[in-house]
Amino acid sequence: xxxxxYTSSILPYAAIIIKICRAYTNNQQxxxxxxxxxxxxxxxxxxxxxxxxxxxTWVYRLSLNVSMTLLRKHKNNRxxxxxxxxxxxxxxxxxxxxxxxxxxxxxxxxxxxxxDRGVILLYLEEKSYQEIADIIGTNPNNIGVRIKxxxxxxxxxxxxxxx
Amino acid sequence: xxxxxxxxxxxxxxxxNALIAPKINDIYxxxxxxxxDKFQKMFLFNIWGIIIGSSLLFIASYFAGAxxxxxxxLIMMFWVAYTAYQELKSLEKIDKGQSSYTFLKAxxxxxxxxxxxxxxxxxxxxxVLILVFYFGIWFSDMFAHKREIVAGSSNDLxxxxxxxxxxxVIIMAVLMSIFSKAIHRKDVKTIYGGILKKLDLALAExxxxxxE
Numbered sequence: 528x529x530x531x532x533y534t535s536s537i538l539p540y541a542a543i544i545i546k547i548c549r550a551y552t553n554n555q556q557x558x559x560x561x562x563x564x565x566x567x568x569x570x571x572x573x574x575x576x577x578x579x580x581x582x583x584t585w586v587y588r589l590s591l592n593v594s595m596t597l598l599r600k601h602k603n604n605r606x607x608x609x610x611x612x613x614x615x616x617x618x619x620x621x622x623x624x625x626x627x628x629x630x631x632x633x634x635x636x637x638x639x640x641x642x643d644r645g646v647i648l649l650y651l652e653e654k655s656y657q658e659i660a661d662i663i664g665t666n667p668n669n670i671g672v673r674i675k676x677x678x679x680x681x682x683x684x685x686x687x688x689x690x
Numbered sequence: 691x692x693x694x695x696x697x698x699x700x701x702x703x704x705x706x707n708a709l710i711a712p713k714i715n716d717i718y719x720x721x722x723x724x725x726x727d728k729f730q731k732m733f734l735f736n737i738w739g740i741i742i743g744s745s746l747l748f749i750a751s752y753f754a755g756a757x758x759x760x761x762x763x764l765i766m767m768f769w770v771a772y773t774a775y776q777e778l779k780s781l782e783k784i785d786k787g788q789s790s791y792t793f794l795k796a797x798x799x800x801x802x803x804x805x806x807x808x809x810x811x812x813x814x815x816x817x818v819l820i821l822v823f824y825f826g827i828w829f830s831d832m833f834a835h836k837r838e839i840v841a842g843s844s845n846d847l848x849x850x851x852x853x854x855x856x857x858x859v860i861i862m863a864v865l866m867s868i869f870s871k872a873i874h875r876k877d878v879k880t881i882y883g884g885i886l887k888k889l890d891l892a893l894a895e896x897x898x899x900x901x902e
Contacts, residue, residue, distance in 0.1 A: 541711040542703075549708070559712045571895075629702025632695060651699040681695055 536573070537566050540586045546652070547587070550636050550644045551594040565593045580661070587654075588662045591645045598641050635684040639677060646670065647677045725892065726781075726797055729885050733778050736881065740771045751826065759826020766815055766822075773811055777804050791896045794889060801886070805878060809871030816870050817863035824859045825851075 537544075548561040569589050576585050636644055642663065649659045660667035693701070703709060744767030751760025784796045827833060828851065837850060846853040866873065879886070 538711065542709045545709050545711060546703075562712050625707060626702040628693060628698040629708065632698045632702065647695075651696065678695060685695075 532570060532573070533566065536582070537569055537586075540583055543583060543586050543652070544590045547590040547594055547645075547648055549633055550648055551598050551641070553637065561594055561597055564597060565590045568593050584658065584662060587649065587652075591648075591662065595641045595645070631685060632681070635681050638684055639680065643673070643677050643680075646673055647681070650674050650677075725794070725885060725888055726784075729797075729882065730778065730781065732882060732885070733774065733781075737771050737774045737778070740767050740774070744768065744771075751830075754827075755831025756826040756829070759822045759830070762822045763819065763826075766818055770811070770815060773808070777807070791893070794893055794896070798889060798893065801878075805871065805875055808874050812870040812874050813867045816866035816873065820859060820863040820866060824856075 544562055544565050548558050548565060552558040552561050569586060572589060576582070636647060639647065645663055646659060649662060654662070656667045656670040659670050744764050747767075748760040748764040751757055751763070754760075781797075781800055784793065784800065828837070840852055841847060841850065844852060848856075
């Protein structure tokens with residue numbers, strides 16, 4: 528991968544990749560591996576990009592797909608779906624989070640299923656229901672209900688910890 | 691919960707160092723180490739397979755009344771296992787500290803040299819195994835009755851061996867010796883084909899990355 532491609536086509540969208548990769552990993556090492564893998568896949572798939580959507584949408588889609596695939600491979604990162612509580616040990620990495628609320632929110636997001644993580648991340652990034660549906664590959668009519676349910680679950684997880 | 695999740699999200703990234711991109715370097719490091727680790731595990735597994743398999747064969751040869759043949763096979767296979775173990779030790783000497791590309795290239799070179807070394811060894815092992823199996827089975831206690839039948843019905847015998855069959859087996863042994871390297875290469879492809887394919891793909895990708 529040339530430096531030019533990384534600087535011009537990936538680095539400006541690094542925030543997207545970072546936000547997604549952090550939601551699918553539990554430590555800095557895994558996060559850096561996921562980040563590198565996403566960058567590599569973007570570079571490898573660059574010729575498949577059709578200008579029908581924004582480049583940023585393409586980056587979201589690839590980042591989510593790669594992260595979900597890696598998560599499935601690394602079974603130890605799977606969330607305990609039955610749990611509505613934050614894990615007792617939360618990834619405390621100064622390079623990752625210096626904001627406690629964000630740290631808690633990420634820990635709560637990591638308790639969700641892999642698809643729900645993607646949906647809520649896109650929602651928080653202020654993507655429209657149509658865009659979320661396009662990226663995830665689902666029906667936009669179901670997105671609203673899904674988001675409502677995810678937000679309730681997140682609130683429950685966070686309330687359990689904070690209050 | 692005091693803040694909404696939307697606020698937590700927005701405010702959390704303000705003045706945050708959470709969005710600093712990690713450095714992209716040595717992108718294939720993990721992958722290359724993983725490929726070679728997997729190969730080493732399979733290699734070690736195969737060495738144990740050879741030791742256990744030949745030991746079981748030796749026990750079977752004892753019960754079949756072919757202890758001499760069983761002993762020769764056992765010695766040959768232990769020689770193969772010992773050589774494989776030495777090969778594995780030489781693989782561990784490849785410096786993991788070098789770049790992934792150089793590391794994988796060194797690994798590929800090791801495989802080629804290893805196939806050459808094994809090829810030479812198998813040029814002796816294959817024919818000996820074939821001949822030992824043939825003579826061992828034929829002269830085993832289990833085949834005593836069959837030997838008597840053949841001796842009674844055929845004139846083409848020398849030292850109790852059926853001449854045409856023996857010639858065919860000897861020709862096979864010679865051919866196996868001549869083509870030992872090609873046969874071994876095929877064996878390697880069958881056993882380690884998946885990993886070798888991954889290795890070639892990784893090297894091709896890296897060469898493309900280097901060329902960009």
